[in-house]
Amino acid sequence: MARKVRKKLGEILVEAGIVTEDVLAECQTLATERGRKLGEVIVEEGKAGEVDVTRAIATQQGFDFVDLDSAEGAAQVDMSLLPEGTVRKQGVVPLTPAGSGRLRLAITDPTDLDRLDGLRFAITEEFEVVVAPPSQVAALLGGEGATVGGASIDVTLDKSIDRSVDSSVDSSVDASIDMDVSESAIVKLVNGFIIDAVRGRASDIHVEPREDRVELRYRIDGVCHVQRKLEKRNQQAILARLKLMAGVNIAEKRVPQDGRIKLPIDGEQIDFRVSTCPAYYGESVVLRVLRPDSVRIGLTNIGFEEDNLEVFNKVIRRPNGIFLVTGPTGSGKTTTLYSALNVLNTPNRKIITAEDPVEYNFNGINQVQVRDGIGLTFPIILKAMLRQAPNVILVGEIRDREVGDIAIQAALTGHLVFSTLHTNDAPSAITRLVDMGIKPFLVASSIQAIMAQRLIRVLCPNCKQPDDNPDGKMLRLVNISSEEVAAGNIHRPVGCTKCNGSGFKGRQAIFELMVMNSEIRELAFERASISAIRQAAIRGGMRSLLGDGKVKILRGVTTPAEVARFAQIEGFDPTEIGAG
Numbered sequence: 001m002a003r004k005v006r007k008k009l010g011e012i013l014v015e016a017g018i019v020t021e022d023v024l025a026e027c028q029t030l031a032t033e034r035g036r037k038l039g040e041v042i043v044e045e046g047k048a049g050e051v052d053v054t055r056a057i058a059t060q061q062g063f064d065f066v067d068l069d070s071a072e073g074a075a076q077v078d079m080s081l082l083p084e085g086t087v088r089k090q091g092v093v094p095l096t097p098a099g100s101g102r103l104r105l106a107i108t109d110p111t112d113l114d115r116l117d118g119l120r121f122a123i124t125e126e127f128e129v130v131v132a133p134p135s136q137v138a139a140l141l142g143g144e145g146a147t148v149g150g151a152s153i154d155v156t157l158d159k160s161i162d163r164s165v166d167s168s169v170d171s172s173v174d175a176s177i178d179m180d181v182s183e184s185a186i187v188k189l190v191n192g193f194i195i196d197a198v199r200g201r202a203s204d205i206h207v208e209p210r211e212d213r214v215e216l217r218y219r220i221d222g223v224c225h226v227q228r229k230l231e232k233r234n235q236q237a238i239l240a241r242l243k244l245m246a247g248v249n250i251a252e253k254r255v256p257q258d259g260r261i262k263l264p265i266d267g268e269q270i271d272f273r274v275s276t277c278p279a280y281y282g283e284s285v286v287l288r289v290l291r292p293d294s295v296r297i298g299l300t301n302i303g304f305e306e307d308n309l310e311v312f313n314k315v316i317r318r319p320n321g322i323f324l325v326t327g328p329t330g331s332g333k334t335t336t337l338y339s340a341l342n343v344l345n346t347p348n349r350k351i352i353t354a355e356d357p358v359e360y361n362f363n364g365i366n367q368v369q370v371r372d373g374i375g376l377t378f379p380i381i382l383k384a385m386l387r388q389a390p391n392v393i394l395v396g397e398i399r400d401r402e403v404g405d406i407a408i409q410a411a412l413t414g415h416l417v418f419s420t421l422h423t424n425d426a427p428s429a430i431t432r433l434v435d436m437g438i439k440p441f442l443v444a445s446s447i448q449a450i451m452a453q454r455l456i457r458v459l460c461p462n463c464k465q466p467d468d469n470p471d472g473k474m475l476r477l478v479n480i481s482s483e484e485v486a487a488g489n490i491h492r493p494v495g496c497t498k499c500n501g502s503g504f505k506g507r508q509a510i511f512e513l514m515v516m517n518s519e520i521r522e523l524a525f526e527r528a529s530i531s532a533i534r535q536a537a538i539r540g541g542m543r544s545l546l547g548d549g550k551v552k553i554l555r556g557v558t559t560p561a562e563v564a565r566f567a568q569i570e571g572f573d574p575t576e577i578g579a580g
Helices: 009-015 021-034 038-044 050-061 071-076 084-090 113-122 134-141 160-167 171-177 185-199 232-246 306-316 333-344 378-386 401-412 427-435 440-446 472-477 482-487 518-525 530-539 545-554 560-564 574-579
Strands: 093-095 103-107 127-131 202-209 213-220 223-231 257-265 268-277 284-290 321-326 351-355 366-369 392-395 416-421 447-459 504-515
Touching (some): 009 038, 050 127, 113 127, 185 202, 185 232, 202 232, 213 232, 232 268, 321 333, 321 427, 333 351, 333 416, 378 392, 416 427, 427 447, 440 518, 447 545, 472 560, 482 545, 504 545
Parallel strands (some): 321 447, 392 416
Antiparallel strands (some): 202 284, 268 284
């Protein structure tokens, strides 16, 4: 017999005349953007009443509905049927038995299978479940702020958690939060927003205390989005839970701390790098999401144009020398270098890395974590590396002259060395190394290539549309002529459910790949200016960040405004943008 297909909540609400198709589409978009359930958003936006939405949820899931505010519903409430502690801990309202003679329990979310399992474990007698509006359940239990379509945090939250954490953070906090992990509202809240962030393609989760709330923001495709505003009174419990998971000192609030979390999400092991930092209204916590697959996407998917990819593949296969990747924090340098190592990671090569911290684990690569506290610094690791007879070395970052000197010596003694440097473009990396105190002739002779990069958002392929009338001022900013517009394929963002209404989905890099030649080496030896080195690199075939961005604009991959965020034509006055 064919399995009966369950209707979607939106279909039920539309068929019942509670919301229109247009309202439903609007709320579905908002729900996706906020990472919330559809029912919650419909009620929050005032598009339908809580009773109507909860009744539709009960119908969808095949449960009976009870309105506890009605005379009939209120008459069925009998709080004496269960101990008060059980009622509050489980977040249920006991009702008098119906025809079956079994105890009935009013809950707020019939889709919360973990809660239903917990009820079966906690309550030994037979019972049946009905669904009631969250605010009505919260009122009877003395809670507040319940939500539609999801178990209320405040209904089930044991207020002793807040009191214990607010009064003093000590070893007792650990016990108060983890008293019963399966039932703790704070544990469910924290796990819930972490899982939502991973499923929503977030690269960072920001938990930021404010004066009257705790703001939860996700960074998606490089842009921060406010997801939720959490109760201020739960701040200490949330922060303590995150610090507990990260393995850092939950009692220390005065200094920054770093930790790691590893969680299985949707069948995949996800690592999170956790950073805490004291702020005015409480500690700010950032979780960097480290997805193993993000560094195995392949060089062709990073954003290389065909000519740059061909040059890049030749450079990384050279037997010795230094290959530098430059750019600010968050520009994708680690992903690019790991992608290169993934190509080179074969049984006939020995690869060793020195990193701070080790973000991704690779089979077949020897990765060493820098630990300054015990004296395991970059220079110490590099010196030890050279005695390990490696073919390829990765140095997380060249921070000072000592690390730079050792890296150069490694390159000159027959090793291929990869590293990063914080400079704005490729040519300035040479002067940066010389400024560190490294001798110019060593820089000139050891470096094989330098690549600068930035990450730009990619237009959503599902909803992007041709831009028949692109902004002329923005085109001038990225040096695109009218002839190039006519011959190109410029698109604009629109927004749909697949890209959460932003018009962009995913990111690619724009590159500036400078391969050393005799002219550039001579200029480096002579301590030439950055502009002189840049002109020589362009003569040698280098395409600038702006030029690489233009290629992607004219192919309809991204927009002029997106490229202009990172690269603009020299000599153009940005104030002209407001001049018409």
